[in-house]
Amino acid sequence: MQRVGVFICWCGTNISNTVNIDEVMTAVENMPGVAYSKDYQYMCSEIGQNLVKDTIKEHNLNRIVVASCSPRMHESTFRKAAEAAGLNPYLLEIANIREHCSWVHKDKEAATQKAISLTRAAVAKAILNDELIPGEVGVERRALVIGGGIAGIQTALDIADAGYEVDLVEKTPSIGGKMAQLDKTFPTLDCSACILTPKMVDASMSSKINLYTYSEVEEVSGFVGNFEVAIRQKARSVDMEKCTGCGICLAKCPIKTALSEFEEGLSNRPAIYTPFPQAVPNVPVIDRETCMKFRTGRCGVCEKVCPTKAVDYDQKDQILNKKYGAIIVTTGYDLIDLDYFGEYQYMDHPDVITGLEFERLVNAAGPTGGKLIRPSDKKKPKKVVFIQCVGSRDKSDRGKSYCSKICCMYTAKHAMLLKDKYPDSEAYVFYIDVRTAGKGFEEFQRRAVENYGVNYIKGMVGKIFPTNNKLQVNGVDSLSGEILQIDADMVVLAAATKAKPEADDVARMLSISTDSDSFFSEAHPKLRPVETHCAGIYLAGACQGPKDIPETVAQASAAAVKAIGVLSKSKLVNNPCVSEVDKSICSGCLACADMCPYEAISEKIVEEKANGKIVGRRVAEVNETLCQGCGGCTVTCRPGAIDLKGFSNKQILAEVDAICR
Amino acid sequence: MSREKITPDITQKETVKISEISEENILDCLQCSKCTAGCPAIHGMDILPHQVIRLLQLGQVDKLLNSETIWSCASCFTCASRCPRDVDISKLMEALRLMVIRVKGSNKLKVEKIPKLLQKNMPQQGIVSGFRKYVK
Structure with a gap:
């Protein structure tokens, strides 16, 4: 005999303003199976929880229904309370009468009826609930960080500091990311390289951190605590062990026509290259697309000049298969393409540059040695126009609807750097x-504005006309209504940030979600900002949304703590709500196995007696550690042999019946 | 300049009418003034294009109906093609013009005046366009 206890929460006025609690209470008393019911202002408070615990014992309740907020919010709270009172936590059911009812309705009478229906459904289901015991799985105490920018470096350092091994996978030949390209950092103007390179070196020196540069994650399977990952180490064509980083090959390479990715295409690099002098690891790679040896078979200069015989043209891509307990995604961002912003002449005029190119032009290690000159004629710019929101806050097809967040600050920084270098120059923003x-x-x-005299103009630029060595910028000061024309020497565009083009593929590979702009989605925008909906996978940095360095570093450390939380456990508790096959009904068609996104279902031969003989029969079997409880197989199964524990077909039908009653 | 009491009201009749004719949402505009910055017909305007939208947001339709701006607009769509908020201001200008000329007897171009306006180097298409823009 099931004795159901129903607890109705007011949630202050959140529920009670829209739902007539007294009416629900009266209805609940008459529901079949209900032995006790009680309402309270805040059921999740300590008093409310104690109420649940005490009445379970006093009234000998063996099923509990809490009609309150979403189970996402407090299911675990009440399950713990039930467990404390000696009840199996899976005998408790939540009726969501807040998010699904009071918050979305205005009509009190209708909302009350809906709350009664939802509670009746929960009672009907609770009566059929079975005790479920979660299993345990071990934890691979090693973390994978995808992306070697400042976010990935910081996460890896923090996890290593806690004593766990970390593998840091970076696509390009060196870690450092976008921050390595920056000159100074706002708001204190410390040199970016001076604060980043020590961290890069720390990461490479740490005995706990393994760097996999020039590598990409290719396949991810498994689940929290036990991810199985395939990493492709691209052929570097240089032996990492033998290379000393002397740089002779770079100097002697006869092909120097490739545009340097690190210098944003402002200078060339050889076919065998390190992205920048402080690269970590300081081992070059051969760009096989450009290299003459790979294209024509002739050359081989780098091999001849290498004093340690480190150059190896026969190197092949290698696939590493590794296991991890937690994964942190730190894949960063890009700037949008400016092809569609023809009015700014970015594609047509060398003196119209992006903010990131400006960083390289003022950097002492940049293509001009820190001399800020126009790319076209190498002359000093006297008048520089900075244009903000190029593609940001732009709802049209050309741009991004969000604010890119970093541009206001870096533009102010750029204008000051210009004034520092050339005090007699003019800056317009x-x-x-x-x-x-x-x-x-x-x-x-x-x-x-106040100390440097940078001219801030609230308004936009209509079009730029290149005329006689100048860029005629046509704009407006919207506050005064003055139409402006500025003969600029150089124009710097604050191009909008965007998610990496491969972000959607990465999301698919990891089974995490992205928003409409392809930034990875956090599990909760306020309360779970570094977690994803996939347990054991965390986010940090600009891959989750536009972010500056301080925020990125803070988020990286937060993600590290979350990962350490997983790695520090010796066992993880499984979700017991997994699929179960009734082998006596199973026809062995294995449609469920084809459907299963987690590869949790496999074939099994069971032996049984038929006509006096023992014969083998094919059936499906569920691996409970791999099953995520999505329920896809239960609806695929034609004979109806699969049930999801905790959400059986019988339970769901009982709910539907109760609502229709 | 006197102080006017303004109660921005986008539900008032004229504003609703303009939204209906133009099918544009004036609240999308965040006053970046890109329209003004690129407008080639700015010289004949007493109210700048971005101010036109601002006045619409403030419910000051009368000022716009009596302005030179709506007749100076060349309907070249430069503003519309560059607007980061996808607001087609040229459609709003057209709506404002229609608000004026749809009132009986308010055609901006009087037929009897045409011979005087004609110039030797003006293409005949100009007359057709003029009728489209200035006459109900």
Whole structure:
């Protein structure tokens, strides 16, 4: 005999303002199986939880229904309370009368009826609930970090610091990411390389961190605590063990026509190259597309000049199969393509550059040795126009609807760097709004205006006309209504940030979700900002949304802590709500196995007696550690042999019946 | 300049009418003024294109109906093609013009005046366009 206890929560006024609690209480008392019912203002409070615990014992309840908020919010709270009272936690059921009822309805009478229906359904299901015991699985105490920018480096360092092994996979030949390309960092103007390179070296020196540069993650399977990952180590054509990083091959390579990715195409690099002098590891790679040896078979200069015989043209891609307990995704961002912004002449004029190119032009290690000159004629620019929101806050097909967040600050920084280098130069910044929320940010931007005399113009640029060595910028000061024309020497565009083009593929590989702009989605925008919906996979940095360095580093450390939380456990508890095959009904068609996205179902031969003989019969079997409880197989199964524990067909039908009653 | 009491109201009759004719949402505009910056017909305008939308947002339709701006607009669609908010201002300008000329007897171009306006180097298509733009 099931004795159901029903607990109705007011959620302050969140539920009680829209749902008539008294009416629900009266209806609940008459529901079949209900032995006790009680309402309370805040059921999740300590008093409310104690109420649940005490009445379970007092009234000998063996099934519990809590009508309150979403199970995402407090199911675990009440399950713990039931467990504390000696009840199996899976005998408890939540009726969601807040998100599914009071929050989405205005009509109190209708909402009350819906709350009664939802509660009746939960009672009907609870009566059929079985005790479920979760299993345990071991944890692979090693983390994988995908992406070697500042986010990935910081995460790896923090996890290593806690004593766990970390593999850091980076697609390009060196770690460092976008931050390595920057000159100075706002709002304190410390040199980017000076604060980043020590961290890069720490990462390479740490005995706990393995760097896999020039490598990509190719396949991910498994689940939290036990991810199985295939990593492709691309052929570097240089032996990492033998190479000393002397750089002779770089100097002697006769092909120097490839555009340097690190220098944003502002200079050339040889076919055998390291992205930048402080690269970690300081081992070059051969770009096989450009290299003459690979294209024509002739040359081989690098092999001849290498003093340690490290160059190896026969190297092949290698696939490493490794296991991890947790994965942190830190794949970063890109700038949008400016092909569609023809009015700014970016594609047609060398003196119209992006903010990232400006960083390289002012950098002492950049293509000009830190001399800020126009790319076209190598002359000093006297008048520079900065244009913000190029593609940001742009709902049209050309841009991105969000604010890129970093541009207001880096534009102020660029204008000050220009004024520092050439005090007699003029800087104009066209902006829509200046957004400087952040510690020390507003003061930084005001310094550009008040101390440096940077001309901020609220307005936009219509079009740029290249004329006689100048760029004629046609714009407007929207506050005064003055139409402006500026004969600029150089124009710097604050191009919008965007998710990496391969972000969607990465998301698919990891079974995590992205938003409409292909940024990875966090599990909760406020309360779970570094977790994904997939247990054991975490996010950090600009792959989750536009972000500056301080925020990225903070998020990286947060993600590291979450990963350490998994790695520090010797066992993880399984979700017991997994599929179960009734082998006596199973026809062995294995349609379920084809459907299963987690490869949790396989074939099994059971022996049984038929006409006095023992014969083998093919049936499906579920691997409970791999099953994620999605329920896909239960609807695929033609004979109806598969049930999802905790969500059986019988239970679901009982709910539907109760709602239709 | 006197202080006017303005109660922005986008549900008022004229604003709703303009939204209906143009099928544009004036609230999409965040006043970046890109339209003004690129407008080639700016010289004959007393109210700048971005101010046109701002006045619409403030419910100041009368000022716009009496402006030079709506007649100076060349309907070249430069503003529309560059607007980061996907607002087609040229359609709003057209809607404002229609608000004026749909009132009986308010045709901007009077037939009897045409011979005087004609110039030797003006293509005949100009007359057709003029009728389209200035006459109900």
